Amino acid sequence: xxxxxxxxxxxxxxxxxxxxxxxxxxxxxxxxxxxxxxxxxxxxxxxxxxxxxxxxxxxxxxxxxxxxxxxxxxxxxxxxxxxxxxxxxxxxxxxxxxxxxxxxxxxxxxxxxxxxxxxxxxxxxxxxxxxxxxxxxxxxxxxxxxxxxxxxxxxxxxxxxxxxxxxxxxxxxxxxxxxxxxxxxxxxxxxxxxxxxxxxxxxxxxxxxxxxxxxxxxxxxxxxxxxxxxxxxxxxxxxxxxxxxxxxxxxxxxxxxxxxxxxxxxxxxxxxxxxxxxxxxxxxxxxxxxxxxxxxxxxxxxxxxxxxxxxxxxxxxxxxxxxxxxxxxxxxxxxxxxxxxxxxxxxxxxxxxxxxxxxxxxxxxxxxxxxxxxxxxxxxxxxxxxxxxxxxxxxxxxxxxxxxxxxxxxxxxxxxxxxxxxxxxxxxxxxxxxxxxxxxxxxxxxxxxxxxxxxxxxxxxxxxxxxxxxxxxxxxxxxxxxxxxxxxxxxxxxxxxxxxxxx
Numbered sequence: 001x002x003x004x005x006x007x008x009x010x011x012x013x014x015x016x017x018x019x020x021x022x023x024x025x026x027x028x029x030x031x032x033x034x035x036x037x038x039x040x041x042x043x044x045x046x047x048x049x050x051x052x053x054x055x056x057x058x059x060x061x062x063x064x065x066x067x068x069x070x071x072x073x074x075x076x077x078x079x080x081x082x083x084x085x086x087x088x089x090x091x092x093x094x095x096x097x098x099x100x101x102x103x104x105x106x107x108x109x110x111x112x113x114x115x116x117x118x119x120x121x122x123x124x125x126x127x128x129x130x131x132x133x134x135x136x137x138x139x140x141x142x143x144x145x146x147x148x149x150x151x152x153x154x155x156x157x158x159x160x161x162x163x164x165x166x167x168x169x170x171x172x173x174x175x176x177x178x179x180x181x182x183x184x185x186x187x188x189x190x191x192x193x194x195x196x197x198x199x200x201x202x203x204x205x206x207x208x209x210x211x212x213x214x215x216x217x218x219x220x221x222x223x224x225x226x227x228x229x230x231x232x233x234x235x236x237x238x239x240x241x242x243x244x245x246x247x248x249x250x251x252x253x254x255x256x257x258x259x260x261x262x263x264x265x266x267x268x269x270x271x272x273x274x275x276x277x278x279x280x281x282x283x284x285x286x287x288x289x290x291x292x293x294x295x296x297x298x299x300x301x302x303x304x305x306x307x308x309x310x311x312x313x314x315x316x317x318x319x320x321x322x323x324x325x326x327x328x329x330x331x332x333x334x335x336x337x338x339x340x341x342x343x344x345x346x347x348x349x350x351x352x353x354x355x356x357x358x359x360x361x362x363x364x365x366x367x368x369x370x371x372x373x374x375x376x377x378x379x380x381x382x383x384x385x386x387x388x389x390x391x392x393x394x395x396x397x398x399x400x401x402x403x404x405x406x407x408x409x410x411x412x413x414x415x416x417x418x419x420x421x422x423x424x425x426x427x428x429x430x431x432x433x434x435x436x437x438x439x440x441x442x443x444x445x446x447x448x449x450x451x452x453x454x455x456x457x458x459x460x461x462x463x464x465x466x467x468x469x470x471x472x473x474x475x476x477x478x479x480x481x482x483x484x485x486x487x488x489x490x491x492x493x494x495x496x497x498x499x500x501x502x503x
Contacts, residue, residue, distance in 0.1 A: 012169050015053030016046065018237030022213060022222045027193065030167050032160045034187050036174040037197030041209060042230045043173045044076060047135040049234045050171055051087050054133035061087040062131035064122055066141035080232055088129045092118065115145040119155055123162055134163065137173040139187070153186055160190060192217050205344035211237065227349025238349035241356060243394035250400030255366065258296030261471035264456065265445065270428050271452040273400045275393050277422065279407040280432030284443055285464045287311065290368045290404040291325050292469050297366050298330035304366040305337040305358050309374020313340045324468050337362065343377040348388045355392070359399055367396055371406035372422065393425055427451040432462065437495060444475065463496045472496040
């Protein structure tokens with residue numbers, strides 16, 4: 001591998017920032033790489049990103065197409081807003097004329113031209129253009145010309161030696177469908193590196209795509225699967241989040257909500273660098289309480305981020321305004337970032353990438369994910385969802401962020417369950433329940449877990465109205481909260497006055 005004078009490896013950028021991050025800077029130059037994947041996975045788009053990045057660096061690029069026409073490739077480029085000026089296109093459809101007039105009388109189809117002659121045309125084009133970045137698309141057609149595996153391997157070896165002598169970095173594009181969806185192990189052994197692209201169609205929503213660096217000789221890279229999307233302008237790769245790489249120094253001080261009685265329940269407030277789960281039935285006030293922390297932090301000048309999976313952002317802001325928690329000025333000032341997340345159109349990797357960028361670029365101190373049910377709906381067929389969520393929460397903890405997770409529980413009264421159990425991932429749990437007293441439905445709040453220190457082991461009444469959030473006295477005659485069917489057996493005197501309708 002070519003190296004700099006100080007011993008650092010030279011890297012060739014792929015043109016895809018996230019992929020370069022996965023590859024620890026890019027590809028080693030003057031090597032042959034295999035890009036494999038099913039149709040529609042984005043192989044051609046990645047190849048163009050690679051060539052365009054080279055053009056921007058003043059490097060000559062060549063796209064050799066055995067399966068598509070130059071016009072089809074130009075159409076792909078136009079769909080992304082690209083100009084292919086400065087990139088040479090060579091299509092096999094033009095090989096018949098290049099072979100000479102003696103081929104005009106043959107009964108053979110162009111695809112039946114002798115493989116050696118076809119490879120000769122390709123090498124001649126490489127020499128003519130002086131290309132240092134080459135894309136060879138695709139190997140499926142070359143297999144057909146070779147007719148047997150041994151001949152195919154010999155030609156790939158010959159091409160590898162030819163490109164190496166000319167200092168070219170080459171991407172070989174291969175269609176997994178051409179080998180019944182099974183990777184070609186011979187190509188894997190001949191290639192310096194292998195990148196596998198995968199496209200999956202979900203039962204509902206858009207397709208999900210992910211890639212894996214299956215092999216990369218002599219280089220460190222981030223293993224595992226990484227989500228990516230294809231949008232106008234090319235491929236966007238979202239490297240798998242590794243929380244341990246993002247540690248920062250911070251003081252784990254309590255984060256006040258601005259409601260003294262609420263903070264007293266949890267020993268002054270949840271600590272920075274921890275995760276608090278707000279759990280309870282629909283309508284109990286989970287989102288509103290989380291917004292109380294956000295509003296108080298924004299009033300202090302801290303940056304916060306809210307990721308809304310369920311409730312429409314406009315509805316949330318209108319509701320909060322009626323409760324005296326006006327967030328619009330803080331959003332306009334950039335202190336609060338409010339993102340509406342479409343569960344059907346986002347992958348775990350993309351969501352983690354958006355959240356990471358917000359935290360690192362804006363210095364976010366509080367993150368609200370509303371809700372876990374929406375997060376779960378966004379990842380309907382994802383495996384290891386709890387591990388992904390664990391890594392995301394660990395990243396936020398490492399950055400000193402207070403994370404507020406909204407956890408809706410199924411049902412309003414009686415036994416209630418959650419779609420996903422993350423109690424073990426949470427440092428603190430705030431539990432909300434409905435109860436009946438004096439002919440009215442009221443709300444109760446309690447803290448049932450706090451790793452950050454001491455907390456009250458009491459149950460108090462909670463009221464949310466136009467006069468804000470209020471926490472009442474201890475309900476000593478309150479029984480059955482853990483069963484989900486709490487009953488208040490005491491007198492009405494300790495209860496908060498009903499000045500207005502609950503929110």
